[in-house]
Each structure stands twice: as structure tokens, then as C-alpha cells.
Amino acid sequence: MTPVPGRSSADTTSTGTPSPGGAPAPLLRRILLQGRYETVTMLRNGEQLILAVVLPLLAMVGLTVTPLLDGLGASRINVAVPGILALCAMSTAFTGQGISTGFDRRYGVLRFLSTTPLGRTGLIAGKVLAVLAVLLLQVLVVTAVALPLGWQPDPLGWLPGLALLVLGAASFTALGLLVAGTVRPEATLAITNLLWILLGALGGIVIPSERLPALAQAAVHFLPSGALGQALRDAFLHGSINAGSVIVLLLWTALAGGAASRWFKWN
């Protein structure tokens, strides 16, 4: 930050407005501000709340009252909740964040903010922060509803589970940005919603691969949805870490992140 000569707070008293020129707020403050702003915007958006909270909770209740998850060695709720947490990450990081970024791009919001001290890097960091903040709230809500329904997570599962959620959010954020930055916002809306439904139903995220059609079983382990769902089930059911799934998630994050930074169009 270069100090501007001849500038002092005394300038503000004489004319009522400061003399031109100034310095940016510190980087961390800019990112935190943007993160807070985007979090509030996400929470105020009714459609996003349905996608982020209402539908995952409905899916959780649905999986506990139907025999779909029976015979997997654990109670229905214990199998269901880790997948629901993974679904929450996909809702917020991929669909919600992708759609809002797509429309921000359409309305020139990304271009305007990138001319402020926030810049492009700060903008992306703020979005990631907002995704993590909303995801934390989702975890709290899902846990608060799941525990009375009889969810008994392995206590050793919490630490790797939360870390996996962050990793899953990272790969879904990268994928969401890739879609939002390369196609029209209407197409982003369609693609991210469609993939949410397809991956949610058949991507191994809430329904373990054992319960999927034979054709899908092998493939879902290589999808970010299947990898995150399986890794979270292993963590919360057995307190174990599924290294294969972690590698798949890391690869998706790197590939989608690289592609997004290469092809993302700001206008």
C-alpha cells in the first residue's frame, strides 16, 4: 500500500468530504466482508434455502421412513445422515453458489467488484467463505434434527467428517464456478439443478452404491458425489478414512479448479 502524499484526516473537516485518493482495507478484512455479504445474500434467498435446508431434511425423513436403506448393517438414520450432509455441500457449493455466480456475472457484479480493492481473488475467497459459513449452518440444522431421530454418529467420525465436508465443498465450488463462468446463467441454472437431482438420486451421494443399478455402481466412486457420500458414511459409521474417496475428491478439486481459472469468463 502506497501512502498518498498530502492526505490526512484533517482534510475531511474543512470540506465535508475527504480529498481524493486512499488505501485499500487490509486483505483479510476485505475477504471477511465479502464472505459475510455473500452469506447474508444466500440466506435471504428463499429458493436457495429450500435447496439448502428443506429438501435435504425432506430426503432425510424420507430415507428413515422407507426401507430403502435397510440391510446395510446399520440403522436407516445412521446410513442416511452422512449422505444428507454430503447433499447439503452439493446444494450450497455447486447449485446455489453456481447459480448466484452465474447471475452476478450476467449483471456485471463480478466485473464491478473486481475493480474495487476486493479484486478477483478476494471475490472468489469471499464466495468460498460464504459456502463454508452456510454449510456450517446446514450441519447444525441437520444434526439438530437427526439426533432426536436417533442418529448415533461415531465420535471419531466428526473430525474427518468435517474436513471431508470442507474438501467436498471445495470440489463442488470449483465445479459450480466452472459452469457459472462458461455458460449463460439460464444454462447454469438448468445444468446445476439437473445435476443436483441426478447426482442426488443416482450419484451415490445419499443412496449408497450397493443400492444403485449395477451400471451405476462402479461409476459413482469416481464422481465427486459418490466419493463424498461414501467418505462421509465411512467416517460417521465407522470412524474411518476412505483414502480412495479423498483422492477422487482432490482430483476433482484440482481439475475443476484448474479448468475454472483457465476458462472462467468475467463478462
Next chain:
Amino acid sequence: MRSPESPVLSINGLVKDVGPLPTLDGKMLRVVSGISLVAERGQITALLGANGAGKTTTIECAQGLQKRTAGSISLLGQDPDTAGAGLRARVGVMLQDGGLPPSARPVPLLEHIAGMYQDPWPVADLIRRLGIDSFSRTSVRRLSGGQKQRLALAAALAGNPEVLFLDEPSAGLDPQSRQLVFELIAELRDRGMGIILTTHLMDDAQRLADYVYIIDAGRNVAEGTVAQLLAHELQPGAGEQHIRTLLFDADPGLDFTGVLPDAVDVKEARAGSYAATGALTPADLAALTAWWAARGIMPSSLSLEARSLEDVFLDISGREIR
């Protein structure tokens, strides 16, 4: 002539290609081909040109929003492509499309943007100056065009910048908002801000600009103060004289041959409605009125107009329709 003090913006030989475009068989399209300009502190510099002339591309390259193909740009002594938050904090940008989130409300949005700066322009003052209090609770998507423009200007000023870019600042403004915005822009200039604006409206440039660059088809075609451009010679050899138009209504079918100099072009647009254009002198006016007096002619209307920047622009860039 422009001041020798170091300019806030200096662009030299800017070239910008876009594409490849499918409509051009996958070839690149050159939208800016060698634009150069300088903008000074405490001045309003206008880029004037028709839509598609390359004005917005030029200033977006200066803002770091588009990467240039060739040429050099110095914004406050730095290259906008590589500069960081330190430079961005000293530069305010108002985009043509506003760039404001539709769901946002004006006050929280301005407070948020102001938070990005160490020492922002007090938000309450911006709100008052731009009359935002009258729509402070309305979301951006419900604002009128003029209200959106005023909010976008406030957002561009949130950091109290040294350099301000305004892309078509009067688009969508009603006359009152326009007056308000123009007065503020002039005041900012007087406080030492370097202001660069693009416009396709001659009137904007004429009212606001200290220095005008006329841009056409991605190139500089003329530059100067408004007065210099207005004195732009109508015919070669006419020298630096002020071209004016005398409009009057009188008896139809009058012949002014020998009354006014041959260089003054007299047209009877409608029967009895005349326009005499040229480097009119006081002696010409005296000769004309004496001629009327001798014949007992009393015009029913009479007015003298300076040549407009629009005439200059059309003279320079040709009158063909693009």
C-alpha cells in the same frame, strides 16, 4: 495544450483484438487499432464516439477488466494488468451496465463497498449528495434507470478515488438527475479528481469535458478542448474561426448574394426559414441588418447559434450512416 504534470492515465498505441469469432470464420476482430490518449488530474477527459467505436473497450483495458493485445497503459504510473489492490483503491469505476446485484438494497450495498477501503467517502454523505435517500429501501432491480445510475456513481465514489471512470454516465438519467450528476462530476474535477468518461452524446462532452478525444472505428480521429474542436475548420484554409449559424424567419425567396461573404453558406430550409452558417463577423451581421432595413424587412425570429460538437463530429467522421 495539456498540462505538463504527470497524467493520471496515459494510453499509447492501444490495440485490442477480440475473438476468434464464428461470424468471421474463426478470425479475430480488431476493435481498437492504435488508440492513444492522456487524461490529467483535475480535468474531465471525454472519449466521444458512436456506439461500437471502441470507447468502452479502451477504458476497460485501462481498468484492467480486459487484457490488451498491444500498446502500453499507465494508470497512476502503474500497469493496470499487473497492479494490485493498492491501485484499485485509488480508482473508481462506473460500468455501463451498473454492475450492482439486483437483490441488493442501496444503503447496505454502499456500506459493503465502502468497507473495502481504509478511508472511504462517508456513505451518509454520498447518499445525501446523490439523492439516494429517496429510494434507500428499494432493491436495485426495482430502481429506475436514473436511480440505478446515481447508485452506480455512488458505488464508484465509495473509495473517494483519485481517478474516476464513467462509462456513458448520463444513460437513462432524467433531466433533474442529469443536472445533479453533472454538477457533482464538475465539483469532483475541481477538487482535483481525474475523470475519464465515455459518451456518444455530443451534449455531454460539450457540457462537461475539458478535453475531448473523438474516437471512430477503433482509432483517434480528432482531439482538443471543446472550443478547439468547435473551431475545427469547416473548409480547408478557413483558419481558426468560430463557426456560427444565424437562424431567422423572414419573407420567402430572399437572395443574399453580395450581402454576406461567399464563404457563408445560406440555406432556405423551409419557405421563409433561413440558416446562414460560417465564420460570421460583426460586420456581416451589420451588413445583413442594414440590407433588411433598406428593404423594410423585419424578421419574425432571429437567433445565433454556435456550431455544435455534433457538427464537428459529423464533419470529421463523415456523414455516412454506420
